Amino acid sequence: MGKFWSIFFIFWSIVAVVAVAISPAMGWWFPTAAESPLGEQIDDLFFLILYITTITFIGTQVAMGYVLWRGATNTDDRAEFSHGSHSLEVIWTIVPAFILLFIALYQIPVWEQFRIQSHFPQDAVNSPIAEVTARQFEWRIRYPAPGRVFKGKSDIERWLKQPEPGDLYTVNDLHVPSNKPVLIHLRSGDVQHSFFIPDLRVKQDAVPGMVIPVWFEASRSKAYEWVCAELCGWGHYKMKARVVAESDEDFKNYLHELELEQFDDGVPELADSSAAGEEEVSE
């Protein structure tokens, strides 16, 4: 029976490795390759760790299979009388320690870019694209009035504290320009939520009482799925939304349409004031 069990334990680890190997082909893998520069770095890190852990997994399972097989076929009267080996202990302490420390230090720059505010792309920081407020069970979006230029940090803070008359509002549909870093200010109106765009590899909790800046960059123009990743009540699964990344021009047009939708009452303006009409309204 010993041989059978040795093979049994080897067999399951082979199945595990094969399952991982065929996963990308079967569609049990990332929804797409990362579509943001930061996401690509995260994917690279993922694959680096995947290779290291796969080698370790195979190594330990092979070692396990070997010692089991040897045990099953052991014809000696007695087991080996050994209390261990100092040099082996030293080796298998130092080698993993270096590998782990390497992984730990190697990834710090990616984290810095994503979360340390002084490393954020400054253009994005100076002109936040929107404020996103999570709520049971929807995402509310507030864009600053088109043409609104923020004069420094305190101006942004003022805008975050106090809605302004020209602000544009939508729900569950965030539009951003593609191919450049954009920044949103994330907050929660009620309980905790989490802003998660799988394809862009972005996730940030929305915490009641906090305003958290989040930046990301979509490298393609398309609609990305956007979900909630922190339990927020019975309708947690329903916080379905999308982030539409589009060219600068499309984005401007979108904001313009939004503005018309929100402020245009449909009454035709007088001929001589038609050019100025929109501006008046948006003030």
Added chain:
Amino acid sequence: MSTTHPTHLDSVVGDAHHAEHHHELSFIKKYVFSTDHKMIGIQFLITTLLMLMVGGALALGVRWQLAFRWSTMPIVGEWLFSGEGGQISPEFYTMLFTMHATVMIFLVIIPILAGAFGNFLIPLMIGADDMAFPVLNMLSYWFMWPAILCFAFALGLGPESITGVIGGMNAGSAQGWTSYPVLSAIAESAPGSQMAQTWWLLAVTFVGFSSMMGSINYMTTIINMRAPGLTLFRMPLTIWAMFITAILQAFALPVLTAAGFMLVADRVLGTCFFIPSGVIVNNADPTTGGGQPLLWQHLFWFYSHPAVYIMLLPAMGMVSDMLSVMCRKPVFGYKPMVYSLAAIAGLGFIVWGHHMFTSGMNPALGMTFMISTMMIALPSAIKTFNWIGTIWGGKPQFNAVFLNCVAFVSLFVVGGLSGIFMAAVPVDIYFHDTYFIVAHFHYVLFGATLFGVFGAIQFWFPKMFGRMMNDTLGQIHFVLTFIGMNCTFFPMHMLGIAGMPRRYADPYLHPYLEHLLPMNQFMTISAMVMGFAQFILLFNFVYSIFCGEKCGRNPWNANTLEWTAPSPPGHGNFDIPPVCYRGPYEYSSPLAVDKDYLPQSEYIPRKPGEKPGDGQH
């Protein structure tokens, strides 16, 4: 190999064992309010095994919804949701996963390790007649029952007039076992955030009392009541693990209890520890606030991360002992094993922040926690290599005990390695709160801890009841559980990579997750097989209590002190108080001439010219 027949010692002194010197105890004192650590241990074991079935049933409810969403749930559907055609409600789903985790963590894993095996094994393995504080010990078991009752109320069972939970199981506690405020702090935020959440917090507090009483007892007992000659470095690794776990409990638990009281105060007394100002939940009045939701997360994980090791270390210790016995070989690297246990416990206190990488705490803290988290993988790796080293060159007996132990090591490797992905903060940005996490902790808590426990039940059963468990049934249970476990939890890694968030009642609402439905159905069917396999364990357990093969004191030919006591030991444990002469793992020692083991209590006269201490480590 193993002597399953009563040894000569039994026939000589077995009749006159300790219990008979005492006056006969009444049924209540002997089996219900017993102060005997063995009875308390067995009470804990039976209670937790029953709770394992409850927690498993809740898990199957979760799995049913994920595989056959919104279709009539068997039993529950017709019973509770006949009006909706058997279709469960999303709030019922959130209750299911919350209570599954709660029951499994607070009523199964923690009490089965510390409560059942800690109680039963500590005095026996250190050669003591009982715990240091027997009455406290009894109370630690009986405080579990108010906890179970409160959890039942939190689940929505119990009459509305008493519990105040309006809406039955739809209003059961549903904030996840982590109970993050403000979802858990403001009653309006979910049906389960009403009275049920208060009951939940009370129940956790009762469990905390129970664990605290246990851990004080274990520390005192291990420090003060070891048999003569049983120095710290002659203690079996089980005892080391229980000792370190008790220290972890004693230091971490007060934080959770305090946090729990703060949350109760927020809910009941109108304080605002965790509630910021201006929050409007479901059109309730705006909060006046000033509190910080992140404070709860820090306090909660300050306990709950060490708690992960509370849920693992005792199993590590027991598996080390069992592997050594089954391979007839000393544990490879005894001292590194002890030091790595201590290192895991020490580092365990400074890694809690890795649960909060995406929470919005100071990102510089995230980096610190990431490095300590990476480093905690190191002692775990050392332990794994030493377990493999223990099997290496041994003569393993491939019985149910050994198979469960090998499964422990094999599956712990997976749980340990998947942890590295999440320890890496940037990768965790993607994996946080996806099924990757669910896969990871099930590999550690089920794959490692529960398989360790299955092995330990089989291994120490003869000492508990004087009979062996059926090994064939044990192996059948093992195979079904092992296959079911892997088929259920391994695909969860892929779900996580595919970006499927946790705690979704209906993930397929989102197009990018639609194609994962068949995989989830496969996992659910595997989970059912695994669930039914546990009935084999229960059957084997009950059957063997009454009809198992009778055994003597030392059926496994093991060295540690508990095997010198009668099976089952009488009141006061040892007929001959043991004296310890050496370490616990002298298997296949050349000093033992006629057998391949050398009990800790066996005295070998020194040969002339031999230095003191030779061979008697």
